[in-house]
Amino acid sequence: MTDTIRAAAHALAGARSKTAGTARTLTEAQAVSDGFKARVTALASERAGIVAAARGGDRDPTHALRVGVIDADLQDLAPMIGDANAGVAVAQAQNQEAVQAVVRAEQQMAMAEAAELEARLAAHAAKLDALLLTTLNELTAVGKRVGRARPVFMPSPELANTLQRLHLTATLVRR
Amino acid sequence: MTVRKKPDPTPPATEKQLRAALETLRQESAAARQRVLRLLAEGQNTGDLRMEITALERRIEDIAAVLAALAAEREREDAANVASSADALATDAIDRLEVRLASLQPPPHPTTKGTDQ
Numbered sequence: 001m002t003d004t005i006r007a008a009a010h011a012l013a014g015a016r017s018k019t020a021g022t023a024r025t026l027t028e029a030q031a032v033s034d035g036f037k038a039r040v041t042a043l044a045s046e047r048a049g050i051v052a053a054a055r056g057g058d059r060d061p062t063h064a065l066r067v068g069v070i071d072a073d074l075q076d077l078a079p080m081i082g083d084a085n086a087g088v089a090v091a092q093a094q095n096q097e098a099v100q101a102v103v104r105a106e107q108q109m110a111m112a113e114a115a116e117l118e119a120r121l122a123a124h125a126a127k128l129d130a131l132l133l134t135t136l137n138e139l140t141a142v143g144k145r146v147g148r149a150r151p152v153f154m155p156s157p158e159l160a161n162t163l164q165r166l167h168l169t170a171t172l173v174r175r
Numbered sequence: 176m177t178v179r180k181k182p183d184p185t186p187p188a189t190e191k192q193l194r195a196a197l198e199t200l201r202q203e204s205a206a207a208r209q210r211v212l213r214l215l216a217e218g219q220n221t222g223d224l225r226m227e228i229t230a231l232e233r234r235i236e237d238i239a240a241v242l243a244a245l246a247a248e249r250e251r252e253d254a255a256n257v258a259s260s261a262d263a264l265a266t267d268a269i270d271r272l273e274v275r276l277a278s279l280q281p282p283p284h285p286t287t288k289g290t291d292q
Contacts, residue, residue, distance in 0.1 A: 005268050006265045014257050014261075017253060116269075124279060128281060151251055
């Protein structure tokens with residue numbers, strides 16, 4: 001039975017390891033995208049500065065050339081930003097999928113652990129059943145020897161009710 | 176007597192550096208091939224350039240082999256880490272079960288003599 005726990009643990013460890021990789025890829029993709037965005041912001045800011053200076057009367061002839069270069073850079077950057085954003089979207093989707101796989105693996109691990117506990121508790125309860133019955137038989141025998149008319153032990157109402165309910169349920173299920 | 180300190184060995188190139196080098200070499204190789212075609216069209220000798228391409232390809236193969244070995248090593252390390260984490264997770268889970276069951280053990284039989292008596 002512990003094989004189920006071991007298999008679930010392996011799946012969980014694998015899923016967590018994969019998530020670490022997808023999270024790293026996402027961080028890298030975001031860094032690339034952020035780099036392009038920063039470059040665009042810097043170029044746009046420089047362009048705005050030149051335009052403002054020209055409006056203020058600055059007639060530097062090199063400015064027109066610089067604005068042309070900035071516009072060309074911005075134009076070339078546009079598809080690169082598109083690719084970078086697409087890369088971020090793909091990385092996000094992969095990371096999200098990996099995170100969901102971890103959640104599923106955690107649920108499977110919890111189920112495997114609960115199933116193992118249930119099996120062991122059932123075996124333990126069967127042992128206690130036999131042990132309690134032997135004890136009660138011994139108690140009856142010793143009671144007879146000492147001439148006891150009343151029982152010196154009775155199960156608690158909770159135990160008696162629980163056992164009765166279990167017995168009835170099991171009988172109904174068998175039918 | 177002064178003891179001369181040995182120079183630090185050159186640190187090995189990182190995987191990222193190797194990938195960048197591989198990309199550069201591939202671009203150089205592609206450019207050299209283009210030049211070969213041009214020289215052929217012009218009826219010129221391509222011998223030197225072809226030797227250069229062969230050398231580039233050998234370096235590309237070497238770097239690719241190093242990268243493949245690094246990838247295989249990383250895969251082995253990942254697998255070992257996963258196995259170790261899985262083992263720890265399973266051990267924790269089984270320990271929890273055993274602690275839970277230990278708390279449900281019945282007391283010893285009243286006629287059983289304790290070992291300390």
